[in-house]
Amino acid sequence: MQKLYLPDHQANEAATSVILTDNGRQRYLLTGKNGLRSNHLEVQNIQGTVLAAAHQLGWGLRSKYQLINNQQPVGTITKPFGIMPEVRYVSGLNWVIIGNALNKHYRVFRTGRLVFMMQPMILSNASYYELAITNEADEPLAILIATLINRWQRKYRRLPSKLYKPSLNGPALGYSYQLKTGANRTRC
Secondary structure, eight states, rough: OOOEEOOOOTTTTOEEEEEEETTSSSSEEEEESSSSSSSSEOOOOOTEEEEEEEEEEETTTTTTEEETTTEEEEEEEOOOOSSSOOOOOOEEETTEEEEEETTTTTEEEETTTTEEEEEEEEEEEEEEEEEEOGGGGGGGHHHHHHHHHHHHHHHOOOOHHHHHOESSSOOOOEEEETTTTEEEEEEE
């Protein structure tokens, strides 16, 4: 089982990332653009040859990405939305992604067999995701899917700012809250 280390960058960064092996050697480059429209990611070998890519097909609440491996479309993945964001399906590849956005551990299966695992790691004071991949041919697609999961989970686990402080002194039929400015408001 090959282990690769994917840097944990901010979701809005558009820089090139270097994917490392378990002995610290550079294995792949991850490049791309992230924004509201025309998102794309590419996994390249160190020489710069594009091995796999993900192109955004739709945007909004359910943005959709087309996965391309060796210049051939192989599947699509859709941003999770709804009551079960922990389970996702990659159509075309028949991969099932199971995990938790709070503890950042994911497993990807194909017909009951493990394709790769993803978990957070701290290496030399930097945050990484360790990808344990069972088949070397699946490495570029695993890197793309792990990057998309990382971007989506950052948005999922982002907590709202503490705009309101709860108050126990509210009216009997509702509750009251205080804005940060200190003004009392009542909601019924």
